[in-house]
Amino acid sequence: MKLLRVGPAGAERPALLDQDGVLRDLGGLVPDIDGALLADEAALARVAAAAADGSLPALDAGLRVGPPLARIGKIVCIGLNYHDHAAETGAQAPSEPVVFMKAPDTVVGPDDTVLVPRGSVKTDWEVELAVVIGRELRYAASHEEALAAVAGYAVAHDVSEREFQIERGGQWDKGKNCETFNPLGPWLVTADEVPDPQALSLKLWVNGVLRQDGTTADQIFPVAEVVRYLSQFMTLYPGDVINTGTPAGVALGRPEPKPYLKPGDVVELTIEGLGRQRQELAPA
Structure with a gap:
């Protein structure tokens, strides 16, 4: 569904x-x-x-689409989880998943405005496969047990401010939790409609130019391992979301001058079978 x-x-x-x-x-x-x-x-x-x-009444197709999930518990994110993205940033592939958190209040609808933070000069894009948890999970013993806890999947845009994230000291959270920095949706596609989460294409365009063109087959840690791994450190609850990383093609990985986002830019992104997003950027 x-x-x-x-x-x-x-x-x-x-x-x-x-x-x-x-x-x-x-x-x-x-x-x-x-x-x-x-x-x-x-x-x-x-x-x-x-x-x-066929008993459900029809709705106006022109209605705004919001985030497909209400009352998100937590958003757990995996960094540097694609071989090509690690390579473009000059980082070694991690031996264990790189974990950070995003606040649920960063979530907006798939076509809502994304705000460039005050003082930002390095706002970046990241198309990501989001995993939505549907069953309480702790200490999963196998990939099968981990996948059984997945309710479905969605498109996520892990917007990032690289100066805040990397150059301002401390943890990554400062560059990841700015207002509107996690458009989600349009749909939550139930797991039965995604038989292989490691066979999905991901694409992102900025102002009509294709910037990211990857596949979840390139993930360093596949979905099942990400969910299993996280359950060793935290309890996963129904309504939690996991952003599983981004493929190559982000502004951070491009030659100077890097084409970071600015107000007026338009970002479009899609994941095979999970729908499409479109955001226009505006100043905070």
Whole structure:
């Protein structure tokens, strides 16, 4: 299923995109799309049944699309997780996943405005596969157990301010948690529709120029290992999100003068089968 949330920011309602591309209202069936729904197999079965029998009312296709998940618990991110991206930044491939966090309040809709922070001169783009957790998980003993906890997948844009991240001391968090720095969606695609998360193409354009063109097959740590690994250090709960890293092609990895983002730029990104985002940048 392709689950999403539509309507004004802060007042989104749950919806579903059916097989014919028609937007369907889930408001009469579930209160929202969140961790509680993803952990409720019976509720998900009711949604699937209603989608199959055509009983869900249609919605206006012109509604704003918000983040596909409400009340996100935590966002865990993996850095330097593609062989080509590590190479372009001059870094060695890590022996264990590089882990950092993003605050849930960085999340906006897939087509919402992204704000360039005050004083920023190195705002960068990163298309990423987001993994959404649907089952409580701790100390996973196998990749199979880890993948069984995955409810679905989404497109994430891990916007980054490289000067804040790398040159201002401390941890990466300062360059990762600026307002609007995690557009998510348009859809949460349930795991049954993504049989192999290591066979997805990822692309990103800036002002119509293709900048990133990669595949999750190039991940250093595949999705199953990322989820298993994280569960050794933290409990993963329904509604948690994992951003799994970005392929080569970011501004940081390009020759000088590096083409960092500025107000007025337009970024578009897509992951195979998971939908497309488009953001215009504006000053904070």
